[in-house]
Amino acid sequence: MKLLGYRRENGRFGVRNHVIILPVDDISNAAAEGVAKLIKGTMALPHPYGRLQFGEDFELTFRTLEGTGRNPNVAAVVVICIEPKWAQRVADAIAETGKPVAAFSIERQGDLKTIEAAARKAKEFVQWAGELQREPFSVKDLWMSAKCGESDTTSGLASNPTVGRVFERLAAAGATLLFGETIEVTGGEDIIMEQCATPQVAAEFKRVFDDYQALIKSQGVDLMGSQPTEGNIRGGLTTIDEKAMG
Known part of the structure; x- marks a missing residue:
């Protein structure tokens, strides 16, 4: 049985081709949604997590965020966080798959400048993802x-x-x-x-x-x-x- 999908850089296949705007914490939701409103073809994924967490609860949240970005149904990711350290952690984990990803921090920039910079990158990702073509792949994949x-x-x-x-x-x-x-x-x-x-x-x-x-x-x-x-x-x-x- 053959299906049609998008081959990702790590060899996996996705049946969707999303460009997502991924906030690392709830404080970054507004910026992520601001980018998605500006750039057609992107999807913001707001959530109430990422702050005041510790231990396994903290690690589970970050594994979930990283896994979301690594998903083969995602073509590219714009990561936004209040602090650069955590934005980069999530972006680095996603980058291991080989897909395009960019990290932005609101700290010392503010929401508006962050939205502006992230929107420019998101536009590049949408244009790039729009040129990708589906190809046949086995149901085993x-x-x-x-x-x-x-x-x-x-x-x-x-x-x-x-x-x-x-x-x-x-x-x-x-x-x-x-x-x-x-x-x-x-x-x-x-x-x-x-x-x-x-x-x-x-x-x-x-x-x-x-x-x-x-x-x-x-x-x-x-x-x-x-x-x-x-x-x-x-x-x-x-x-x-x-x-x-x-």
Whole structure:
């Protein structure tokens, strides 16, 4: 099976060709959105993180930002941060893929000058990305992720089984498949372990699952207080097990 996509500098393929404006912290959101408003064809990704964080929470945020920029659906990245050190850290991690990336700091520049400079670079990136052409690539080079959205009683009847069948076919063809929100498989983790390719993979999945459960308990938080969500309950689900199995 062949698909059409954009070959990136590190050999991976993307099916989108975004030029993103990536703020490292929430203070930089306004500047990032200012650039996106000026330059058609860019996408700002504002978020509420990057400040007053430490330890694993801090590192997770930065890994997420870096991973967003490294994603093969992204052609080029403009990184904006209040401080140059952190802007450069994110830009350097993205640059390892070989794609174009530029870092800008608001400190000692101010929002307006930062927006002006970043917009000029973003315009260059958009023009460059617009000249890229799709080319055929094997489904074995495809990476695909799934994200749930407000599950209800119909999810287990139609949408989730459909996504599951698609994943099974793509997995058989050699694609790489991912899903997030690990804790939402609570009650169905044994079924996933049964489908793991090897006992070692099953054990690693169980370790990740158990570690997340332990993290929640260590904070004195009751998972049942957030799962299922209010929207899930309105849709007819009553337990996290029902949500996981659906």
